Amino acid sequence: DTAVSQTPKYLVTQMGNDKSIKCEQNLGHDxxxxxxxxxxxxxxxxxxxxxxxxxxNETVPNRFSPKSPDKAHLxxxxxxLELGDSAVYFCxxxxxxxxxxxxxxxxxxxxx
Amino acid sequence: RKEVxxxxxxxxxxxxxxxxxxxxxxxxxxxxxxxxxxxxxKEPKLLMSVYSSGNEDGRFTAQLNRASQYISLLIxxxxxxxxxxxxxVVRKYGNKLVFGAGTILRVKS
Numbered sequence: 001d002t003a004v005s006q007t008p009k010y011l012v013t014q015m016g017n018d019k020s021i022k023c024e025q026n027l028g029h030d031x032x033x034x035x036x037x038x039x040x041x042x043x044x045x046x047x048x049x050x051x052x053x054x055x056x057n058e059t060v061p062n063r064f065s066p067k068s069p070d071k072a073h074l075x076x077x078x079x080x081l082e083l084g085d086s087a088v089y090f091c092x093x094x095x096x097x098x099x100x101x102x103x104x105x106x107x108x109x110x111x112x
Numbered sequence: 113r114k115e116v117x118x119x120x121x122x123x124x125x126x127x128x129x130x131x132x133x134x135x136x137x138x139x140x141x142x143x144x145x146x147x148x149x150x151x152x153x154k155e156p157k158l159l160m161s162v163y164s165s166g167n168e169d170g171r172f173t174a175q176l177n178r179a180s181q182y183i184s185l186l187i188x189x190x191x192x193x194x195x196x197x198x199x200x201v202v203r204k205y206g207n208k209l210v211f212g213a214g215t216i217l218r219v220k221s
Contacts, residue, residue, distance in 0.1 A: 040213065041197070041214055043211040044211070045208055056208055100161075103157070104155060
């Protein structure tokens, strides 16, 4: 009965490849997020969706494209992966845009 | 200047000690404040919200000083299980949270 789940947990791939990370929440929340935590441990928001609509789009390369097929899912597709994309990517959700955010377990992406 | 600044530590303390973490934020228009906890290789989890009047949750006390743009977390009677990274978090506007880099706490027996 995991609240926010992500797949895969680990992803190792080569530069130039395209990959996707999936996120699902079974909490009935309206808002979902993608965060990136780099090697220096800074956690930065990338995107936020509210009821399948994009509401936050930080300065992120357009190689990153989020997709929300329904309000329980927010996937992240990354094109032409670069070494600097190596990080832990966390999905999160919240019942509304001002409420506590619940994080998924993270996807550790390594680009070689 | 970083939007949210914390002393990275590590703070190495014995069990039973009292330890305090501080955090400063740069945007005076920030609306809400939180402490999150992150265990090694795990996701962040909300520890507590921080209110202007100060608030307490068991062994944890959080305080906010809006004039100085300063947030603190006090942990009393430290337990081994308190070892983690403590993230100071500020909500700027809407649902955008800004995270500090975290303060590492190691509680030793």
